[in-house]
Amino acid sequence: MRTDTPVTIRRQNYLPFPYDIVAVELEFDLDPASTLVRSRLQLKRLAPGPLVLNGEDLELLSVTVDGQSWEGGRYQLDAQTLTLDGLGDEAIIEIASRCRPEANSTLMGLYVSNGVFFTQCEAEGFRRITWFPDRPDVMSRYTVALRADKQRFPQLLSNGNLIAQRDLPDGRHEARWEDPFRKPCYLFALVAGRLTWRESRMRTRSGREVLLQVYSDPGSEDKTQFALESLERAVRWDEQRFGLELDLDRFMIVAARDFNMGAMENKGLNIFNAAYVLADPESATDANFSAIEAVIGHEYFHNWTGNRVTCRDWFQLSLKEGLTVFRDQEFTADMMAQELDAQAAASARTVKRIDDVVTLRAAQFPEDAGPMAHPIRPDSYQEIGNFYTATVYEKGSEVIRMQQTLLTPAGFRRGLDEYFRRHDGQAVTCDDFVDAMESVYVQDHPGRGLSVFRRWYSQAGTPRVKVSLDHDAARQTCTVTLEQRCEPVGVERLPGAPTKQPFHIPFAIGLLDAAGKPLPLRLASEAETRDSLLLELTTQRAQWTFEHVAAKPVPSLLRDFSAPVIVDYDYTDAELALLMKHDPNAFARWEAGQQLATRTILAATRARQQGEPFSLHGEFVEAWRAVLTVPGLDAGYRARALTLPSEKTLAEYMDQVDPIALADARHETLGALGRALAADWRAATEANQTPDAYSPDPISAGRRALKNLALAYLMAGSVEGAQQQAQAQYQGARNMTDRMAALSTLVNYGEAAAATAALTDFYERWQDDPLVVDKWFTLQATARSTTVETVEGLMVHPAFSLRNPNRARSLVFQFCLNNPIGFHRADGSGYRYWAEQVLALDALNPEIAARLARTLDRWVRYVPELSESMRQALQQVRNHPGLSRNVTEIVSKALEIAA
Template identity: 45%
Template sequence: MSSVTPSIHYLSDYTPPVFDIESVYLEFELNPSHTKVTNTMQVRCIQSGQPLVLDGEQLDLKQVLLDGEDVTEDCLLTGESLSLHVSKPQFELKIVTQIAPQSNTSLEGLYRTSGNYCTQCEAEGFRKITFFLDRPDVLSFFTTKIVADKQDNAVLLSNGNLIETGELADNRHYAIWEDPYRKPSYLFALVAGNLKHIEDHYITADGRKVALRIYVEPQNLDKCQHAMDSLKRSMKWDEERFGLIYDLDIYMIVAVDDFNMGAMENKGLNVFNSKFVLAKPDTATDVDYEGIEAVIGHEYFHNWTGNRVTCRDWFQLTLKEGLTVFRDQEFTADMLSPAVKRIEDVKRLRNNQFPEDSGPMAHPIQPQSYIEMNNFYTMTVYEKGAEVVRLYHTLLGETGFQKGMKLYFERHDGQAVTVEDFRNAMADANQVDLSQMHHWYIQSGTPTLEVKGHYDPFAQTYTLHCQQSLPDQAVAFQPLLIPIKVGLLSKEGKELTLKVAESTQVEMNTQQTQALLWMQEGSQSFTFENVPEPPTPSLLRGFSAPVHLQYDYADQDLSLLSRADSDSFVRWESFQTLALNEIKRNIKRHEKDQPLELSTALIEAFGSVLLDSEADPALIALTISMPDLTYIGEQFEVINVDAVYEVQRWLRAQLALTYQSELQEMYGKLAGVQQAYRYHKTDIAQRMLKNVCLRYLMLLESQFELGQQQFQSQQNMTDVLAALETIAHTDHAQRDGCLQSFYETWQHDPLVLDKWFALQSGSHHLHALEHVQALVEHKDFKYENPNRVRSVLGVFGRVNLLGFHRADGRGYEFLANQVIKLDGINPQVAARIVAPFTHWQRYDQQRQAFMKSALQKILSVDSLSKDVYEIVSKSLAE
């Protein structure tokens, strides 16, 4: 590795800027290999006596003019900055640089993709465009002039409103965009190329007509309508739910194939990964449609929670991302099903963020230090951050939360602020002390909430004794404010009316059958009075806090809750816990070479859920699906890879065998509903349950034709892909033919082809590693395209238990070599691919040794990027 250890940035070192860039006029003369950038800034000195230090990386400096005077020779230039001593209180600084978009494979700053120019500036990409105070607390008025060849760049876009266009000599033209709102440099955007667009409009709540445009490559125009509809729904929802109205004359979205992230909320000009824009029924699944609607909403909602009010520094990232993820979750819940959406979000959190919380890259939602900021665009900052925002909503209710949001905008519109500012607005608006919420921001790890129940038959009271803890805290654990939603069920499954001692801080729902407990101490007890019989507690309803819940439920308690509780999350969770207990018992039997056993309790619970004719089909589908392999592994100090996979598969196969006729009947009934594709919650739910039934049935060799028939019917991509996935997991003679048929049909559609790559990368096949090794040699695999890399290498490391964790270590060796190769092309994507290695100490000694060796090999590489260095070095130091 490089002999220079990257520097560490600390929140405690934050100091305000000593200069302010009041306005900036950027002029781009676009050229693939030598784009000229002229940056004219109006600068004001805030603190005299300090040099002006501008961030800049990989820039070819041509000239620096201070109030018209050439001062290029007076500048101190390093690989990361340009410094200049200026004694004037206000001045104009013009900097001319040259960059090469065509060779920028990092996809940060200004780069070229498929013949189009595109930018990505968050977090620190603007410094690869020009020298600037590239920090989020420097807000400037931006005007951008783009000059380019007309033949290659018919479209010239930037932030704000278009104020001028014109023709130039040599078949060139220009466009000038002016953003009327001050913004940090990370929100700057430029797009140029031969794109086509669809156009619509939206009439805002205050009566203004906003032009809406979605720009794509010409062949993709027929895949934009769902994105446009999603945008209009987002605008309407934000007005109705939060009272927030869009503030420019135009809102633009651009879809590009090569993009490191999902999308970017640049003011008025959102740049999207095409994965989250393009959809039609024969190319996109229900999951794709939902993802597009959610991400369109997320970036639109950022217009206020991120743009109008932005972050003071990058340690405050969860301020905008956690809040906006919460908002997009609520949006999707309102568009589809709140119950289904909540369960899906909890599954995502547990499968991805909980492991992050227990690994070497564990960090609070407000990290206190970083080497490379890109590494902290994480599930913790986003999804756990959203859960912390949800805590405010749970504690204060919808009315109280909205009062807090209103005060937040009144105080901070147009400012760069901190998480404390958000918390203070919530507290002040509701006149409640929320200072304890700070502990959620500064402590890493998933809290454990241990609950024990005690029934006193003489006093007819029931007491919940609650204790909270956080594992592996470097400093003393500071108790968290944990809202616990609870109910009590009778032995018949009836909800009991609750009465709590007056001294307890608690809120009741209108039926008096659910209590919201405010747990504020390390250990705390809550007593319910007038309880006529020993109840079964329904705990953490709606997943009211992101914690590990520990309560010693008997199987009959879980069975009761799974069929009778009024809270859909608790019903789902109870069945999942019942299944998880069964899996854990059988893993112990597997390790002792004892025969595996399927309990009557799980068999009956499965049948009860499957055959519940009154239930939402989507909730049935989610409930009867077994816990994911990742989540199962998280239950153990040492993950027994083979046992986890084999036991989960055996259990699913036994349930399929037991309920074969019922699953067939359910499948046939749902498959018989032949109609044109609709993105509608009823249709989505039916397809979800149908395909869960198919996945169970395809575990039985006799049912292969069922999957093959569904694949061949080509009704919609949701069903086609579900069938092909089940086929890919088999070793059937028809497997390769089905995969080849899919490839031949869709080889010219990049996003559909990503699905084909991902199916094979995640396949539980005996030769999974060999298949993935062949995929990276495939003519359609491109290291320069993040989507393609994630569909193969990302899926392989993250979900392919059999291939990646092969006992001979060859899976680790393969992925390590891929990380090294990718690091020289796109460090940000390479850092994501290396993540599966970070839990190396959770496996058996043989696998530990192989994984550690792979990490050491990566670390030994000369000139390793900061992105990968930070993750690998922290993993080895753990």
């Protein structure tokens, strides 16, 4: 895992593997301290060259070719490869090796968690299990035999279908599994241990009966019902929406307490972080339930978009991840909208769209502007684990969504059908996907294609679209001009980088009159009028002229976030307030409020920096009041519309980020709105009480969201009686959503004694539930009063372990990423703490360490008194002997490439 000189791997250097591994037989004699693995590979030569197999932290015992033992002189072995030369056109290779799961703290390959064997092979973990060509374009049929002590490991699971099981001497037993489909080794999985499970049977649309199972720790089976129901919904939805049927006799999900990722889509045996499986109303929030459904959908949908058709190489990662994120977003939106009337369903879909865009702007937009910026299909990497990014996933999803927008949903379905017709069972590229979509697009748009659109795959950065509006009163026309630019980012800033070209940007627009009424849009070249129009910007600059526009309108721009771009238009505050009150496009209405709030908070930040007083503008307060009180909006949408932009999103609007001044200004704005609208917030808490019987449905969840947001405003504003209200809600809550919301307000805005008492009570109630204890750590890590010393004290708490990724994320990551007051202290103590934790994690789990290392990758954007301390901390990490490739790549680019 470690090297002093990381090697850069380039997409342009791809070469096919010279052998077809037709079949793989694996035998595991499972022992936590030392597991024996025997592999039998059936090979056919495709091109000249030696057989080069990857391996890491393995003990090689023997190599046999066509039944003959090969001595050490007949192969070459180093720390990372096993090379066999002189093979015939066909060969049977048998390899015996040992690995040490119990000592594997990286959680890649085969490891032990809570007494259970798990695997994680994506991206390059299979090489830690046995010697093999660890690359996604080598697809094989797998048969797996698992042997272990029956009492300690009664469940033996692997990919595909169970074909045999038997008892063995000495209290051991064996299970044999066969996966009928070819797959790359990154989709291999095994689980062995003492587990409980919940299951159901269902019939697919073709009439086959399939078994669905969710496995977890003994005693947690009562928390897997929602996960199983989510899996059932995902199976049905994929059949109905895209005609894709479950292709195995069974589909299994297993919850792991120690897991680097959210989940993994191994063929037929999905391994999940327990946080995305276990839930009940007493221990999980509405957000937890929503995330479980989304992640279970995501991993199931990979069965086709990632498993049946996979990536040729890791540069094509967004081929499966961007596409599958889009699919899980659509699934969640459909699940939220089901069984609702048309208006409520539309609102639920908008809420989902808002949540996705908030995530994109908070995580991906900053990444797109930083030293690690890369296209959704990168051209190079040093460590592939560093490219499981918001760009590949969330921006990748937006690129897929734009294709659906351009093709229409029906056209997109035809394109996806064509993609599977061409490539089922293959390892392919992003270009292959766009080729399938383009084959449909050109049928519906003769003479046009997607050649300009393909630049989304090859160019990094977030385009900015400047909008100009020219109204001609005499002719009653309105001309809209769109002009795009995208500055070089990341490695594009280095000498020799190619000049960036215009993107293909679908840009949805509407026009409102001075009273907020939508205007019918008609282009000069068309007879049809519409309330909303999709403009396609494919050049640097383009214009469109609308007729019969009597007065200068107010534009409603980038409706439904039709492209992942930043819009530059010089709105007045009055225009934003009008859009916030009246825009019929619910997403654009939310966006207007976010822009108005952003202006307000940034003005408050400047005032704090200059030591000047600041008060809220009356127009802003009244716009907020209108959304809170106007009839016709559902609670979930109001909660999103009235939530202030996060510090991360706001920081993107600052030339030099002053995190403490910004956090204080946002806090001050929150409190001022709490006081100014106190009566309305109180009314909202009363009007949005939910029944005692908990349900995570969107209507109930929306009411809880608005009620708890109102409580936060009241507490932030120190409104009389608010603390008593929060304490009463905490004590009387019948679900974790309300309890956590009340506790959060006490911790962040309440009196210290009340916060301490509530935190103590919370831990005493939930100390035996690891996922709830994670919440307890997170609340304290992000509290405004928390310091480095507070976090260091929590790290010695008996419940904390740096070896557990969930626990590290809940405390260390949350403090460094989401506590601007405590982390960005002027004395640099937060940055020194960060360096210590990156290095401590790097010794245990480089993949997790690299994610923490990203915290400071945009250090140059901060005010000088902070940026220099950040640079020193980065340099400290970079100079550490034996640093992993994962962390080396992050800190080196942060120091060498100016953001």
